[in-house]
Amino acid sequence: MTLLFPMNQPPSPGLYIVATPIGNLGDLTVRAADLLRAADLVLAEDKRVSLRLLAHIGAKVPMRTYNDHSDTADREAIVGRLASEVVALVSDAGTPLISDPGYKLVRDARIAGHNIVTLPGPCAAVAAMTVAGLPTDRFLFLGFLPPKEKARSDTIAEVAAIRATLVFYESGPRLATSLASLAARLGEREAAVARELTKMHEECVTGTLAELAGRYAEAPPRGEIVIVVGPPAEATAASEGDLDAALQAALAAGASPSRAAAAVAQELGVRRKRAYERALELGR
Incomplete structure (x- = not known):
C-alpha cells in the first residue's frame, strides 16, 4: 500500500x-x-x-x-x-x-x-439522503431539534416554507415525538428515517411523517438516526376565479379593497398588486 x-x-x-x-x-x-x-x-x-x-x-x-x-x-x-x-x-x-x-x-x-x-x-446526513429517495438538489441540515415542545415547534415553523429537503439528527427515545411535531407543522410530507447506516442492522423506512410517527410511537428504535423530510409540494397557482371569489367574500364582509387584497394575497400566494387592482375592479 x-x-x-x-x-x-x-x-x-x-x-x-x-x-x-x-x-x-x-x-x-x-x-x-x-x-x-x-x-x-x-x-x-x-x-x-x-x-x-x-x-x-x-x-x-x-x-x-x-x-x-x-x-x-x-x-x-x-x-x-x-x-x-x-x-x-x-x-x-x-x-x-x-x-x-x-x-x-x-x-x-x-x-x-x-x-x-x-x-x-x-457523513451521516449525506449518507441518509442517498438512500431516502427524496430530492437532493437543495437541502437544509438542521442538526438536532430542540427537546422542548415550544422551541421545537418554533424551529420547524421557521423552515416550513423553505423549498428544500430537510435533514435532522435524532435519538431513538425522541424519534416519535419529533416526527409527530414535524407532521403537525409540515403536513403530509414524504419522509425517511435512516438508522444505523453502514452497520449490520442498517435500515431506511419511508412514508409520510404521520405514518412514521405512528410506526415508532410504541417501539422507539435504537442507534444513530437521521430524519429526511421532502420539500413542500409545488403550490398551485390561484386562478382568476379563485382570486375573485376570495376577494368578493372579503369585500362582502366589510373589508376595504386594500385590506381585502392584503389578506387574499397572503392566503392564495398571489402578488398584492394584482389582488388590489382586481379588488378595485370588483368594488366598482
Whole structure:
C-alpha cells in the first residue's frame, strides 16, 4: 500500500480535519488512516471511542479531549502547537464540525495563520439522503431539534416554507415525538428515517411523517438516526376565479379593497398588486 505521507515527506504542521466512519470501520479512507498514524496529537470528542479507531489502524498517538465543554484556554493551547505539530481533529463518528464541536478551533487556527487541511469522508446526513429517495438538489441540515415542545415547534415553523429537503439528527427515545411535531407543522410530507447506516442492522423506512410517527410511537428504535423530510409540494397557482371569489367574500364582509387584497394575497400566494387592482375592479 502506498502511503499518502512517505517517511521522507511527512505532513506539514497544522490542523487536519479528519472524517471517521459512522459505523463500518472499513469506510475510513487510506488518506485518513495515514494522517492519523503520522499525527503528533489527535483531538477526540471522546477518547474511548477514538481509541478503538486508532487501535484498528495500528496508530499509537497521544490524544486530547476536544468537545462542547472545551473553552478558550483549551483552544489557545491547541493553536499554540499548530506551528510545529500535526494535529488531527476527529469526532466520534462522521465528519467533524457537522453537528459537532470544532468551528471555533478552525476559526482561531485560521486567524493565527496556521495550515488547515480537510480529509473528507463519511457523513451521516449525506449518507441518509442517498438512500431516502427524496430530492437532493437543495437541502437544509438542521442538526438536532430542540427537546422542548415550544422551541421545537418554533424551529420547524421557521423552515416550513423553505423549498428544500430537510435533514435532522435524532435519538431513538425522541424519534416519535419529533416526527409527530414535524407532521403537525409540515403536513403530509414524504419522509425517511435512516438508522444505523453502514452497520449490520442498517435500515431506511419511508412514508409520510404521520405514518412514521405512528410506526415508532410504541417501539422507539435504537442507534444513530437521521430524519429526511421532502420539500413542500409545488403550490398551485390561484386562478382568476379563485382570486375573485376570495376577494368578493372579503369585500362582502366589510373589508376595504386594500385590506381585502392584503389578506387574499397572503392566503392564495398571489402578488398584492394584482389582488388590489382586481379588488378595485370588483368594488366598482
